[in-house]
Amino acid sequence: MSNGQLQTLLTPTPEEGFKLAVKLAQKGVEVTQPSEEIRGMLRPVYSTDADSLISVSQVIAIYFQTVAFANNYWIL
Amino acid sequence: MSNGQLQTLLTPTPEEGFKLAVKLAQKGVEVTQPSEEIRGMLRPVYSTDADSLISVSQVIAIYFQTVAFANNYWIL
Amino acid sequence: MSNGQLQTLLTPTPEEGFKLAVKLAQKGVEVTQPSEEIRGMLRPVYSTDADSLISVSQVIAIYFQTVAFANNYWIL
Amino acid sequence: MSNGQLQTLLTPTPEEGFKLAVKLAQKGVEVTQPSEEIRGMLRPVYSTDADSLISVSQVIAIYFQTVAFANNYWIL
C-alpha cells in the first residue's frame, strides 16, 4: 500500500502477506475513525487489554485468509 | 452503489473493493437502524471506542473477503 | 422467502441478495425467540446500541457471503 | 439428525438446510453443557437478550454456510 492505497493483494512471501493483513485491519479502523489523534489516544487502551488484542488478532486472521488465498498460499 | 442500491460486486481496483466492503458494512447497520439521526448520535460513541472500531473492522474484513473473491482478487 | 420459508438462495441482483442476507439474519433470531412480541420489545434496545448494530451487520455479512457465492457473485 | 446423531449434511431444500444449521448450533451447546435442565434454565436468559440472540444467529449463519456449500446451494 502506498499512501494508504491498497494496490494489490499479491505479496512475494507469506511474511509480507501477513503484514498486508495487519495493514488491512488497521485500514478498517482508519476509515471509521480518520483522526490520527483519536486513534493515538485509543492505542494505549486496546494494546494493553488482552481481549482487545485477541479481537485485533481475529481481524488480522480474516484478512490473512483472503490474502493467502489470493496468493495461492505462496505455493510455487 | 447508487442511491444506496448495490449494483455489482465488481470493482476495478482492490482499493475500490475495500471501499465497497466499507459501504456494505454500513449498509448492514442502515437496514437495522434506518434513522440517519440516531445513527449520527451513535457515531461519536463507537468511533471513539477501541473495541467498537475493531468490531467494525472485522465486519469490513468479512465483506472484503466476499468482494475480493468476486473480483478474483484483481489478478489479471 | 414466502411465509418465512426459505425457497432459494438465488436472487436476480446483488441488492436482492443483500436483502435475503438480512432476512436470513432475522430468521436466525426468530427461530431462537419465536415471540414477535418479545422481539418487538428488544428492537429499541439493539437498534440504538452501536455494538449491537455492528454485530447484526456482521451476521448479515456472513449470510451475504453465502448468498453471493450461491449466485456466482451475479457475474454473467 | 436422529437421536441427536448427525447423519448427513444433505437436505432436500434450503429451508431444511437452515433447520439443520439451527440444530448444529444447538448441538455445539449441548456437547459443552449436556444437562438439559441447566440449558432449560439458561433459555429465558439468552432468548430475551438482544445480543445473545444476535450471537446465536451468527453461529447459525456459520453452519448454514457449511450446509449450503455441501448442498451446492440447492441449485439443480
Next chain:
Amino acid sequence: MSNGQLQTLLTPTPEEGFKLAVKLAQKGVEVTQPSEEIRGMLRPVYSTDADSLISVSQVIAIYFQTVAFANNYWIL
C-alpha cells in the same frame, strides 16, 4: 486424535467430524491454558453461562467448516 495429537481431518461420518471439531475447539483452549486444574475450575463458569456456551458453539462451527470441507461433506 490419540494422545491429543491431531492425526487426520478425515472422519468416516459427519457425526465423528462434529466430534473432531469439538476436540479441536478444546485443543485451542488447552494450548493457551495447559493446566488441567485451571481449566477444570473454569468449566462450571462457562458451562452455565449462555453467552459463553454460544461462543464455544461458534468455535466448533468454524472447525466443523474445515473438517466438513476436508471430508468433501461426506458425500460419496
Next chain:
Amino acid sequence: MSNGQLQTLLTPTPEEGFKLAVKLAQKGVEVTQPSEEIRGMLRPVYSTDADSLISVSQVIAIYFQTVAFANNYWIL
C-alpha cells in the same frame, strides 16, 4: 517460523498445522503489542478467563482453516 518470520504455510502433518495456527494467532497479538513484558503481564489475565480462552480458540480456528486449506487438508 524462524525468528518469528512466517516462511511457509505448508506443514508435514495436521498437528504441525495446528501449531502453526497457534503461532499465527500469537503473531497477530505481537504486532499489536510488541512489548514482551506487557504481553507477559496480560497472560495470567486471559489464560484464566474462560471467555478470553474461547476467543483465543476462535482465532486459532480461523488460522487453522487457512493452513488446512493450504495443505489440501493433508490428504495424500
